[in-house]
Amino acid sequence: MKSSNSLANIVLAFLITSSLISCKQETTSQSIISKEKPKQQKTIVIQPYSDLDKSQADFIISEVKKVCPKVVVNKPIPLPVSAYYAANKRFRADSIIAIQKRICQNKYTLLGLTSKDISTTKGNAKDFGIMGLGYCPGYSCVVSGFRIKGSNRMEKFRKVTLHELAHTEGLPHCPNLHCYMRDAKGKDHLNEETDFCEGCKKKLLEKGWKL
Numbered sequence: 001m002k003s004s005n006s007l008a009n010i011v012l013a014f015l016i017t018s019s020l021i022s023c024k025q026e027t028t029s030q031s032i033i034s035k036e037k038p039k040q041q042k043t044i045v046i047q048p049y050s051d052l053d054k055s056q057a058d059f060i061i062s063e064v065k066k067v068c069p070k071v072v073v074n075k076p077i078p079l080p081v082s083a084y085y086a087a088n089k090r091f092r093a094d095s096i097i098a099i100q101k102r103i104c105q106n107k108y109t110l111l112g113l114t115s116k117d118i119s120t121t122k123g124n125a126k127d128f129g130i131m132g133l134g135y136c137p138g139y140s141c142v143v144s145g146f147r148i149k150g151s152n153r154m155e156k157f158r159k160v161t162l163h164e165l166a167h168t169e170g171l172p173h174c175p176n177l178h179c180y181m182r183d184a185k186g187k188d189h190l191n192e193e194t195d196f197c198e199g200c201k202k203k204l205l206e207k208g209w210k211l
């Protein structure tokens with residue numbers, strides 16, 4: 001019984017890996033489409049990377065706690081060295097979320113927070129700078145404050161974080177220009193985003209979010 005379960009898990013892991021490699025969605029705040037089924041009421045483990053100011057990490061942590069019932073906070077650790085892309089002196093977000101995925105093993109959602117520049121491949125751009133990246137749905141996402149500018153940058157940081165977490169819950173981009181799930185398409189529209197729209201809110205409430 002146990003060994004057949006293990007075999008099933010291996011096959012499942014292979015299928016998940018294959019789907020992650022073959023399906024990518026390309027936007028500034030990106031998501032990688034996967035066929036993982038999200039569980040309800042997921043625990044969110046927040047991993048602040050040690051480059052991020054504690055006050056900024058604490059703000060995002062308190063904002064995530066307001067909407068997600070189960071939050072655990074890890075001690076800061078350095079960004080994974082293997083995700084560093086020396087040619088452009090920045091970290092690959094796709095590598096970071098893949099590493100985090102191996103750590104959380106789909107048992108909880110792992111949210112990484114950093115101040116370092118992160119990037120992924122976007123269309124013909126091999127190494128495109130982004131604010132965030134998450135699996136959709138899945139259990140791993142990362143948000144960087146590096147490209148978030150303006151006097152209200154922490155509020156924007158919060159919006160990008162909620163956007164990526166909602167991707168992990170399976171929410172796609174939303175056509176509503178005022179919704180947090182708006183596709184950034186390489187630009188910063190964050191000041192135009194006021195909340196999750198009613199449709200996106202409904203989906204997140206079903207996942208156990210407090211909105």
Ligand SMILES: [Zn+2]
Binds near residue numbers: 029030031163167173
């Ligand atoms: Zn997105």
Ligand SMILES: [Zn+2]
Binds near residue numbers: 181182
């Ligand atoms: Zn929406």
